[in-house]
Amino acid sequence: METTMQLIYTEKERCRVCYTCVRDCPAKAIRIHNGQAEVIAERCIGCGNCVKVCSQNAKHVYNSIPEVLSLLENSSNTAAIIAPSFPAEFPDYEPEQVVSMIRALGFRFVNEVAFGADLVAEQYRQLIKENPEKRYIATTCPALVTYVRKYHPSLVPYLAPIVSPMIATARALRQKYGHDLTIIFIGPCFAKKSEAQWEQTGNEVDGVLTFAELRQLLELKGINSKDVSPDDFDPPYPDLGMIFPVTRGLVQTSRLSDNILEGEVIATDGKMNFVQAIKEFEKGELQTRLLEVLCCTGCIMGPGFSKENSYFSRRTAVSKYADQRLKINRERQSEERIQEISAINLNILFKAENLEDPLPTKEEIETVLRRMGKEKPEDELDCGACGYETCREHAVAILKGLAESEMCLPYTIDRLKTSLHELNVSHEQLASTRQALINAEKLASMGQLSAGIAHEINNPLGVILLYAKTMLEDCPKDSEEYLDLVMIVEQAERCKNIVSGLLNFARKNKVNLKPTKVRDLIDRCLKAILKPENIQIKVEHHLQDQSVELDEGQIIQVLTNLINNAIEAMPEGGTIRIKTLDQNNEWQIIVEDEGNGIPEHILPKIFEPLFTTKKEGKGTGLGLAVAYGIIKMHHGKIDVWSNADSAKGPTGTKFTITLPKQGSWQTLLNGNKN
Numbered sequence: 001m002e003t004t005m006q007l008i009y010t011e012k013e014r015c016r017v018c019y020t021c022v023r024d025c026p027a028k029a030i031r032i033h034n035g036q037a038e039v040i041a042e043r044c045i046g047c048g049n050c051v052k053v054c055s056q057n058a059k060h061v062y063n064s065i066p067e068v069l070s071l072l073e074n075s076s077n078t079a080a081i082i083a084p085s086f087p088a089e090f091p092d093y094e095p096e097q098v099v100s101m102i103r104a105l106g107f108r109f110v111n112e113v114a115f116g117a118d119l120v121a122e123q124y125r126q127l128i129k130e131n132p133e134k135r136y137i138a139t140t141c142p143a144l145v146t147y148v149r150k151y152h153p154s155l156v157p158y159l160a161p162i163v164s165p166m167i168a169t170a171r172a173l174r175q176k177y178g179h180d181l182t183i184i185f186i187g188p189c190f191a192k193k194s195e196a197q198w199e200q201t202g203n204e205v206d207g208v209l210t211f212a213e214l215r216q217l218l219e220l221k222g223i224n225s226k227d228v229s230p231d232d233f234d235p236p237y238p239d240l241g242m243i244f245p246v247t248r249g250l251v252q253t254s255r256l257s258d259n260i261l262e263g264e265v266i267a268t269d270g271k272m273n274f275v276q277a278i279k280e281f282e283k284g285e286l287q288t289r290l291l292e293v294l295c296c297t298g299c300i301m302g303p304g305f306s307k308e309n310s311y312f313s314r315r316t317a318v319s320k321y322a323d324q325r326l327k328i329n330r331e332r333q334s335e336e337r338i339q340e341i342s343a344i345n346l347n348i349l350f351k352a353e354n355l356e357d358p359l360p361t362k363e364e365i366e367t368v369l370r371r372m373g374k375e376k377p378e379d380e381l382d383c384g385a386c387g388y389e390t391c392r393e394h395a396v397a398i399l400k401g402l403a404e405s406e407m408c409l410p411y412t413i414d415r416l417k418t419s420l421h422e423l424n425v426s427h428e429q430l431a432s433t434r435q436a437l438i439n440a441e442k443l444a445s446m447g448q449l450s451a452g453i454a455h456e457i458n459n460p461l462g463v464i465l466l467y468a469k470t471m472l473e474d475c476p477k478d479s480e481e482y483l484d485l486v487m488i489v490e491q492a493e494r495c496k497n498i499v500s501g502l503l504n505f506a507r508k509n510k511v512n513l514k515p516t517k518v519r520d521l522i523d524r525c526l527k528a529i530l531k532p533e534n535i536q537i538k539v540e541h542h543l544q545d546q547s548v549e550l551d552e553g554q555i556i557q558v559l560t561n562l563i564n565n566a567i568e569a570m571p572e573g574g575t576i577r578i579k580t581l582d583q584n585n586e587w588q589i590i591v592e593d594e595g596n597g598i599p600e601h602i603l604p605k606i607f608e609p610l611f612t613t614k615k616e617g618k619g620t621g622l623g624l625a626v627a628y629g630i631i632k633m634h635h636g637k638i639d640v641w642s643n644a645d646s647a648k649g650p651t652g653t654k655f656t657i658t659l660p661k662q663g664s665w666q667t668l669l670n671g672n673k674n
Helices: 020-024 049-053 065-074 095-104 114-130 142-151 153-158 165-177 191-195 211-221 249-254 273-283 311-331 335-343 362-371 391-399 409-474 480-506 518-527 552-568 623-633 664-673
Strands: 008-010 030-033 036-039 059-061 078-082 109-112 182-187 207-210 265-269 290-294 514-517 535-542 547-550 574-583 586-593 637-643 652-660
Touching: 008 036, 020 030, 020 049, 049 059, 065 182, 065 207, 065 211, 078 095, 078 165, 095 109, 095 211, 109 114, 109 165, 114 165, 114 249, 142 153, 142 191, 142 273, 153 273, 165 182, 165 191, 182 211, 207 211, 249 265, 265 273, 273 290, 362 391, 409 480, 514 518, 518 535, 518 547, 518 552, 518 574, 518 586, 547 552, 547 652, 552 574, 552 586, 552 623, 552 652, 623 637
Parallel strands: 078 109, 078 182, 182 207, 265 290, 535 574
Antiparallel strands: 008 059, 030 036, 514 547, 574 586, 586 652, 637 652
């Protein structure tokens, strides 16, 4: 058999990878590779289910029109043999019109394959009669024959050694008109294109057109029913073979009995029924003399039709034609037909072509299942979304290179959820980094600006403060001028503090890293804090190694600022909690209060220089900006959480400082080495 012919292929631009073709392929001959559905020629049986179910029109059958045109141009002795299902394709035409249009394409003879169906049916009747002890599988459907040969090679001896009606008709015409006759089959079946190339059929059919291709060819040549004169088929004429394409057609044509009680013949069809029937026949569960199986729901539902007509309308068209022609054909038959039947060789011998690979081991299958998140039997949903009936069948297909893990819908959804979570985390990190960059740019700009302002203001401010203090010393305390001078001195001192803060903020201080005990650092910091009586400070240490490297003075400045801010946020009193924690090569210090909290819309601004929510005269707006700069110089980070809405829970603010244990530069070097 010709196994390398790419009968059906995928137009990748149209394929949406919906797995419908995988699900509807009885031979599982479709591989998902790099997100595309590919038909594997070696596995394909030509049933055409994938073409019929593809809503995107991405599956196409091999186009035989160029080859047929070439045959018609190079041969004058040509015959078109048309399948008995043709009335279902042309319900609006008289049979004579169809014959005339086909003849107008250049065919010398136009014959009905229904005659070959009569020959084949008689042969089956004789086969069953002469071999009462044997069981057979009918070989009228080439897709079924291919399926058995490739996937159930042990059943090949059960294949009836009888050719299909197409080959029988071709042999009859060659015997009648000579072996130089060029024969083109026209019908509804894709698999006939492969059957015409089988080694066993001896190339007796030179070309195959589907009904859809016939219509394209007629349109290409500009042929329609109005331009031709009605004509009849050429002899020999068929009998009951005209009903062959309908389900149980072989049974009726051969006059065999499919009575359930007798069990002589069992007939079935359809993409799922034929697979099940073959499996049960192989197991010995179907004890029947002849199993007639069609991959389609009868040949009248083949994939090669050009229109989507209903099953019953097609069946009616075939039955109506057979009823009209049966009496006419019987009247013009002669003894010649009986001689033709006995003289034509209808035998064929099939050989197995086993394509089934050994099944993977249970361990290999379970490894694939675990990779898709199916740890337990209840995780195997068997939803069929991947195109396979069970999760284990999907796993086997993956191991055979026919499928991908991403075809599993639950697995893909879980991966999407994970990716979405990772994207959200990355987005948050990106937003945090962006805000940090914005703050750094602001700090740099404000640093340059504040340095210039501070230097310009510092000198005249010193003069004002000096003269104000001198005048205050000489002024009587009970005079009105004394209070004015006190106000001048206080405000000048405030300006001096602001200028001093600006200078500290703008100054590029170096970090002097030294080994420091965290416990001692916090104790020294708390001694310098003026704590009101209604405020409690609780300290918890959870550091395994209390020794870290930092600039003690600068970190104390940061902690002092945070603790003072916490005290000011709790005018009614409360508890400030200070915690130290281990974080691998880093350590954290957390300052948490029970104060009023910081409103959500203000949080992004708290590290900006000169931004403050305190009342006038209570703050400069530089404390947190300086703290932020110090932590960054230590190559650490400072995060803040706050709740100012009591409806959402307890109010308060928590600052978390994360610093390297061994010093910023040493940590960076270790990170690069790792």
